[in-house]
Amino acid sequence: MAEMRTGHLEDALFEAREIACTVNGKLYRAMAEPRRLLSDFIREDLDLKGTHVGCEHGVCGACTILFNGQPARSCLMFAVQADGAEIVTVEGLARSPQQLTRLQESFSQEHALQCGYCTPGMLISATALLSENPSPTDSEVRHAMAGQLCRCTGYEQIVRAVLAAADSDGKGGEGGNHA
Amino acid sequence: MDLYRVEDRRLLTGHGTFLDDLSTVPNVHHAAILRSPYPHARIRNIDASKALAMEGVDAVLTGRDVAKMSRPFASALPRQAAYYSLAVDKARFVGEPIAVVVAKDRYLAEDALALIDVDYEQLPAVVDPEQAVIDPDAPILHEDVGTNVALHRTLRYGDPEEAFRQADVVVKRRLRFPKYGSTPLETFGVVAAWNAAEDTLTIWSNFHGPFSMHPVVAQALGIPSNKLRFIVPGDIGGGFGIKTSIYPYLALIGLASRFSGVPVKWIEDRQENLMASSSGTDRVSEVELAAANDGTILGVRMKIYDNVGGYFRPPEPGCTFRPLGNYVGGYSFRNLDVDAYIVFTNKSLTGPNRGYGCPHLYFGLERVVDEMAHKLGLDPAEVRRRNLIPKAAFPYRTPTGGLYDAGDYEACLDTLLETADYEGLRRMQADARQHGRLVGIGFAFGVDPSVSNMGYVDIAATPEERKRRRPKSGATQGTTIQVDDLGKVTVEISTTPQGQSHETMVRRHIAQELGIPEVDITVISGMDTATRSWTIPSGSYSSRFASIGISSAVVTARKVLEKLGRIAAHQLEADPSDVEYVDGNFRVKGAPERSLAFRHAAGIAHWDPASLPPGTDPGIYVTHFHTMPTALPPDDEDRVNSSNTYGFMADLCLVEVDRETGEVEVKKYWGVHDSGVILDHKIAEGQIQGSFVHGLGGAMYEEMAYDEDGAFLTGTFMDYLCPTFLEVPPLETRYVETPSPFTVLGSKGIGESATETVPACIANAVTDALRPLGIEVNELPVTPTKVWNWLQQAQSEA
Numbered sequence: 009m010a011e012m013r014t015g016h017l018e019d020a021l022f023e024a025r026e027i028a029c030t031v032n033g034k035l036y037r038a039m040a041e042p043r044r045l046l047s048d049f050i051r052e053d054l055d056l057k058g059t060h061v062g063c064e065h066g067v068c069g070a071c072t073i074l075f076n077g078q079p080a081r082s083c084l085m086f087a088v089q090a091d092g093a094e095i096v097t098v099e100g101l102a103r104s105p106q107q108l109t110r111l112q113e114s115f116s117q118e119h120a121l122q123c124g125y126c127t128p129g130m131l132i133s134a135t136a137l138l139s140e141n142p143s144p145t146d147s148e149v150r151h152a153m154a155g156q157l158c159r160c161t162g163y164e165q166i167v168r169a170v171l172a173a174a175d176s177d178g179k180g181g182e183g184g185n186h187a
Numbered sequence: 188m189d190l191y192r193v194e195d196r197r198l199l200t201g202h203g204t205f206l207d208d209l210s211t212v213p214n215v216h217h218a219a220i221l222r223s224p225y226p227h228a229r230i231r232n233i234d235a236s237k238a239l240a241m242e243g244v245d246a247v248l249t250g251r252d253v254a255k256m257s258r259p260f261a262s263a264l265p266r267q268a269a270y271y272s273l274a275v276d277k278a279r280f281v282g283e284p285i286a287v288v289v290a291k292d293r294y295l296a297e298d299a300l301a302l303i304d305v306d307y308e309q310l311p312a313v314v315d316p317e318q319a320v321i322d323p324d325a326p327i328l329h330e331d332v333g334t335n336v337a338l339h340r341t342l343r344y345g346d347p348e349e350a351f352r353q354a355d356v357v358v359k360r361r362l363r364f365p366k367y368g369s370t371p372l373e374t375f376g377v378v379a380a381w382n383a384a385e386d387t388l389t390i391w392s393n394f395h396g397p398f399s400m401h402p403v404v405a406q407a408l409g410i411p412s413n414k415l416r417f418i419v420p421g422d423i424g425g426g427f428g429i430k431t432s433i434y435p436y437l438a439l440i441g442l443a444s445r446f447s448g449v450p451v452k453w454i455e456d457r458q459e460n461l462m463a464s465s466s467g468t469d470r471v472s473e474v475e476l477a478a479a480n481d482g483t484i485l486g487v488r489m490k491i492y493d494n495v496g497g498y499f500r501p502p503e504p505g506c507t508f509r510p511l512g513n514y515v516g517g518y519s520f521r522n523l524d525v526d527a528y529i530v531f532t533n534k535s536l537t538g539p540n541r542g543y544g545c546p547h548l549y550f551g552l553e554r555v556v557d558e559m560a561h562k563l564g565l566d567p568a569e570v571r572r573r574n575l576i577p578k579a580a581f582p583y584r585t586p587t588g589g590l591y592d593a594g595d596y597e598a599c600l601d602t603l604l605e606t607a608d609y610e611g612l613r614r615m616q617a618d619a620r621q622h623g624r625l626v627g628i629g630f631a632f633g634v635d636p637s638v639s640n641m642g643y644v645d646i647a648a649t650p651e652e653r654k655r656r657r658p659k660s661g662a663t664q665g666t667t668i669q670v671d672d673l674g675k676v677t678v679e680i681s682t683t684p685q686g687q688s689h690e691t692m693v694r695r696h697i698a699q700e701l702g703i704p705e706v707d708i709t710v711i712s713g714m715d716t717a718t719r720s721w722t723i724p725s726g727s728y729s730s731r732f733a734s735i736g737i738s739s740a741v742v743t744a745r746k747v748l749e750k751l752g753r754i755a756a757h758q759l760e761a762d763p764s765d766v767e768y769v770d771g772n773f774r775v776k777g778a779p780e781r782s783l784a785f786r787h788a789a790g791i792a793h794w795d796p797a798s799l800p801p802g803t804d805p806g807i808y809v810t811h812f813h814t815m816p817t818a819l820p821p822d823d824e825d826r827v828n829s830s831n832t833y834g835f836m837a838d839l840c841l842v843e844v845d846r847e848t849g850e851v852e853v854k855k856y857w858g859v860h861d862s863g864v865i866l867d868h869k870i871a872e873g874q875i876q877g878s879f880v881h882g883l884g885g886a887m888y889e890e891m892a893y894d895e896d897g898a899f900l901t902g903t904f905m906d907y908l909c910p911t912f913l914e915v916p917p918l919e920t921r922y923v924e925t926p927s928p929f930t931v932l933g934s935k936g937i938g939e940s941a942t943e944t945v946p947a948c949i950a951n952a953v954t955d956a957l958r959p960l961g962i963e964v965n966e967l968p969v970t971p972t973k974v975w976n977w978l979q980q981a982q983s984e985a
Contacts, residue, residue, distance in 0.1 A: 057207075058201015058203075062424075065904065067904035068904060098201035099202075101200070108200070121686075122686030123372075123422070125371075125372045125424030159425050162915060162918075163876075
């Protein structure tokens with residue numbers, strides 16, 4: 009609030025700091041106010057519009073990114089927390105729009121996206137799952153993805169797409185069943 | 188690798204273009220909206236001086252400014268209950284917009300909200316629509332109306348009194364249907380730029396139609412309609428009807444831009460979305476059914492209290508009347524009495540939401556059909572069979588004026604019973620009951636209306652009032668196709684899709700019609716009212732694409748081909764009737780060596796008008812507006828064909844209730860759909876699955892809840908529970924495909940289907956499960972808390 013901006017401590021809260029982070033393999037240096045959300049930083053300051061914002065309170069998962077290899081909700085983090093971090097957004101999954109990942113292709117083939125608004129978060133979350141658990145069960149997919157809301161598909165096609173990309177029949181492969 | 192849909196590549200790689208991704212105009216500032224914390228309060232004064240003094244703040248717009256700069260939105264209530272884009276005298280629900288801050292960025296705009304002092308005088312609130320009408324002490328929301336009844340209509344078809352006199356059995360139930368919305372994952376977003384030099388207002392938004400709201404906004408703003416430009420991006424992050432109701436914000440942010448002198452952007456946050464965007468109505472109803480001993484339905488009476496919240500926002504009262512033509516569902520009874528109250532209360536406003544009025548309708552109708560079957564000791568499937576409209580009766584005129592195009596309802600029922608192994612389920616249920624388990628089987632059938640007729644909204648008026656107005660009709664959708672000089676095709680659609688795969692389907696069918704590869708066709712979605720073809724019913728709502736949208740695209744392509752054929756015939760010196768079109772070439776019948784390629788015919792239209800046949804315009808740019816001749820205004824008996832194609836769903840589900848926790852588990856759900864010819868089974872399945880889960884949400888989880896004093900209880904996704912990956916039961920879908928005679932490809936809408944019957948089906952199944960305890964489900968959602976309380980009560984009474 010404006011009235012708060014009088015003291016030195018408060019000034020520091022609003023003073024932009026330089027941060028450096030790697031996003032999709034590229035190093036960015038930028039200024040960010042301490043209160044700037046990481047989701048806003050990625051979308052507005054880095055102009056990477058693929059990360060979508062659906063609730064800004066950490067429930068819908070649309071803004072999920074890979075943060076040092078782990079899925080994280082960028083709307084629940086501040087940009088300054090990303091100083092020194094390695095981030096992957098949906099733009100960083102495929103080598104180019106013409107060379108999609110197997111997961112992206114199976115999302116299309118299984119019709120696992122309709123409006124596409126939740127899709128970036130879904131892809132990131134499923135990518136993280138498959139890197140930890142290359143052949144998950146149906147139930148493992150659902151539990152791993154339960155923090156991602158979709159209002160179009162009703163989820164079934166997304167489960168199918170993840171299982172198809174995992175080369176998994178949904179019953180758990182050898183060594184892949186962590187249930 | 189080819190992707191399944193043309194939309195997919197951009198959406199999978201983060202290259203979609205949603206509203207908040209657009210680069211619009213330079214120097215865009217940001218709005219934040221101050222909202223009422225009270226359900227009902229007089230606004231004595233607003234002091235924005237501290238906010239205005241804050242660095243970075245441009246302006247603060249209040250209701251006083253809005254009342255000076257604009258008029259109330261036009262509605263079926265011509266002069267009363269004025270509804271502006273900001274509260275003017277009173278706040279009438281929690282979350283009602285009170286003031287708008289425009290600032291350099293969104294963070295500053297939100298900071299400034301806290302510096303606005305509003306002096307409120309709190310008033311008592313009412314949230315129950317029946318209480319708002321019948322309780323003499325209920326506070327009145329709109330003093331100039333003098334009652335909380337916004338509209339009251341009594342409608343009578345056939346001879347309901349006689350039907351109830353002749354009945355062997357009458358069942359009557361009081362039902363409560365909850366307030367919920369589809370909460371698209373992308374919230375409302377608006378950018379408005381007032382151009383003072385040219386007196387024009389350009390508004391970018393994720394509005395998905397109907398574009399009948401364009402003149403409504405123009406009139407509210409008092410600007411000529413051709414100075415108001417709506418632009419919609421190609422990608423919209425879900426809509427489900429909810430984004431129709433963004434239009435008051437188009438006016439509000441437009442006013443904010445005019446007032447502050449800068450372009451203004453507003454992105455709704457999720458809390459705003461849950462408390463104040465839009466939802467279906469909550470409905471209190473009494474539904475009464477008269478039947479003969481054999482289960483034949485003789486007539487139905489419905490008393491309805493539909494809660495539209497603090498103001499009457501068009502297209503309401505669509506929740507009540509949009510399904511009017513299909514009020515009898517799939518049944519052949521002819522006698523119906525409707526007593527409908529559309530009511531103001533201190534809740535947020537309502538509008539189209541997937542299924543628009545049909546989930547409410549079938550919850551009432553299908554609950555009493557089941558209770559009638561139970562009372563007569565008949566099987567609920569067989570009672571339904573006895574009453575289904577027979578296949579031979581189509582096209583079938585319902586008593587309320589609906590003209591059902593086609594369907595084989597009995598085949599749907601047969602398929603349903605067979606697919607689900609109904610007899611086996613009943614055996615399993617009997618066995619489970621022996622072991623004390625609460626297992627239930629429920630049915631719900633419904634007729635799924637698509638392509639609403641613009642005429643239905645006039646049911647809000649009496650036949651006498653309608654005589655004094657110009658009638659409304661039609662269900663038009665337009666397509667524009669241009670073919671360039673190299674034979675490449677660009678198609679502009681006016682259906683503003685939100686995930687329904689319109690680009691894919693239009694490209695596929697136009698490629699088939701034009702006999703050219705799909706890659707030669709680019710489909711442009713989105714909208715620009717200043718430069719593209721549109722008309723009043725344009726947009727995506729009422730499942731219109733698979734009926735009228737694709738019909739419009741196909742007929743436009745045929746017109747293009749007809750013109751190219753005339754050009755080719757002239758070039759080939761043949762009569763057009765002697766020219767055939769084979770494999771992308773026009774050729775003279777019997778002389779295939781005399782031929783002209785598609786692209787060469789197109790080239791002539793652009794490069795060589797001198798070679799065109801006499802009377803043919805140069806260029807290939809064809810717009811065709813397609814309408815339905817069946818979309819007529821209401822008649823003097825209040826009958827209206829409120830939609831234009833009608834699908835059918837026959838649903839069955841199996842549930843089990845946990846005695847200890849009250850939790851309901853839907854073990855399996857079956858749905859058989861007759862939605863005409865299915866254009867693409869994978870996409871249709873996606874639509875059905877999505878609408879199934881919306882219905883599931885309404886039946887079991889989702890409610891925009893208020894306490895009795897009007898406080899709003901579900902302002903986050905932690906409180907408003909959308910189903911997740913873990914809540915979705917297995918769904919098995921089957922199709923009966925009876926072609927529609929009214930559409931070009933025999934197809935009809937399917938995107939709203941399941942959502943209309945799922946709440947009724949789950950309520951019937953849970954009732955069946957709890958029947959041994961004498962518990963009926965006459966209100967939704969069936970949350971564990973609710974069921975647990977019923978179980979406790981039943982136990983204490985036992």
